[in-house]
Amino acid sequence: MARLTVDDLKKIKEEYKSTLTLREGGSRAKITVHMGTCGIAAGARKVMEAVLDEINKNNVKDVIVTNSGCAGLCSKEPMATVEIINEAPVKYVQLNEEKIRKIFKEHVMEGNAVQDYALVVGSETAY
């Protein structure tokens, strides 16, 4: 890059924002993909890749993605949890690429949980 102006400094800062959100905390939402042995077998990797792809495509900077181990619900894998800051986390079950993309758009971006894929509250005792 050539010589910078004061505005260029701000642009560089903006570009790096997502990388730094990751390191400093201060994110708006967190998506956790459960990747235990059965989760991976059931296609959790595809779900993870789809999440990352959505983030890149939409140029989202304040959402972090993590993975976690077995959630204890092997039959309902792949699963993911979406946590919007200051809201209760929502657990989604039996996901595939398409479903997670829809969740990303409606829940993460627009703020409306996708009831159809969510583990109904109270059903945690169902297994």
Added chain:
Amino acid sequence: MEKYRTSVMLCGGTGCIAGGSLKVKNALIDELRNRGLENEINVVVTGCNGFCAQGPVMTVYPEDIFYEKVTVSDVPVIIEEHFIKGRPVERLLYKEPVKKQTIPLMRDIPFFNLQVLRALRNKGLIDAEKIDEYIARDGYQAAAKALTEMTPEQVIDELKRSGLRGRGGAGFPTGMKWELCSRVKGDRKYILCNGDEGDPGAFMDRSIMEADPHVVLEGMIIGAKAIGADKGYIYVRAEYPLAVHRLQLAINQAKEYGLLGENILGTGFNLDIEIYLGAGAFVCGEETALMRSIEGKRGMPRPRPPFPAQKGLWDKPSVLNNVETYANIPQIILNGADWYRSLGTEKSTGTKVFALTGAINNVGLIEVPMGIPLRKIIYDIGGGISKNRKFKAVQLGGPSGGCIPEYLLDTPVTYEDIVQTGAIVGSGGMVVMNDLNCMVSVAKFFLEFTTDESCGKCPPCRIGTTVMLDILTNITEGRGKEEYIELLQDISQDIIATSLCGLGQTAPNPVLTTIKYFRDEYESHINEKWCKTGVCKELCTFYVDEEKCKACGACKRVCPQNAVSGEKKVPHRIDQSKCIQCRSCYEACKFDSIKIGPRSLRERLMETTDQEALKEIYTAAIAAKEE
């Protein structure tokens, strides 16, 4: 640019590199590529994270998981378990030394969470070799503000109000120094940075230069604007190759971006910065000597006035500041003086970086608010004294400073309070000593250093420190005389009063403070020929308290001389004619059964062969000790 889901911040500071962190980095990168994760997980090499004793260390974001002592063979496990399955690798997590608890998150580890990072704010968070990462963390915003929105007077005023004092040792108010120089008229002025860091054991400035080189450049740009300089030098010792490499890289990148050189950020302001390699003489850290050294002459101090603000480098008006001082400046310009003053005390504002070393559990680099009591640093951040030993003293200020005893541990760390104890805050060396340290030997160690490093220009420093060192050597080798303590104090006063530069003026401090707080140790060395810690070999006798001995054999195993004899269930005994006073057995005994007696005991033991008589001597020695 790529959006990663995980950032692995691997420490690439000098300590961790020595521990193999670059090999870990290569293994990580290879393995991530093999697993097809290279676009999801990003490996960043940072500067020193501060927790050097646990190195190589790394932090995994966004979880904030902290791993210590990572090796190449741990890499596949970390990737499989943590990065793929989301289960942090338990055995690599930090273990709290006292309760042996595992603490997974960096923010929960007391060593980290009691610190306040300002000068070290980018520590472990950015890749020191990428200017964009520095810019992303508000880098060069303060320089932009100073160059486009502020007059030199406003910059100086902000610094004066912040109360920032020079971190190189003397604690001179930075704003005032800049003001003095800004008022001097001159066609050329210099802005200089002191990265000489001569104190033995100190590594604060090295860590900043390695972890965040751009912050030093930005601080210098702001300084240049304030005083009207267009040329700068950073004086770094050649023993810091990594710091030099990263600074040079930073300078090149800044030039390419137009943040150094001509017409910076299109504002018409010019500043060129060069690195000058010092050969590592302690006295070259002194400001006038440093400037002569850059001029290509032998680094020797000269009398002041004239002060460097009027006649400095090549007789031009110059400002010299320490690395850490510069590292504080961008944040002061961005956030304002009141923000800076919100930590610390009236006369000692902000934070200070310390290199915490010695007999302590958590060795490393820390930044704390001024005013924090020493006790909190040592016990909460430092995790207490290592190996369950007893605290004896903490040394602040290196060869110019002094030793502070237990009963003063509640002293707040401020310029005004520490100086009351006879020590100084200094540049940030903080060495913790335990009951195994002989304070006369500690004083002698620092005096050996200053005697070696005295440039020789003034007789009180050159000859005075040599005479003091002779006296201390005599004391530690059994030739001490009663009048020596007074003599040491008298010579100290003369050296302090008549030396030209800070080296001589402060060299007696380690001796004076150890006499002040540990006079009994000097007295027993001199009067009883007894070094009770067993450090001074000519002044001690190691023997076994046969009543207490459990015959465990630990001492026998460690003795390099095979001087210890004894069978199972029989109290062990040390053969004085073989013993070389290495103290290994003393440190190995878990039952406190090895005792250290005066030298005279050894002679008596060697003369006696009769078993009964020997027993009597032992019993008497132990009784005398227990009194």
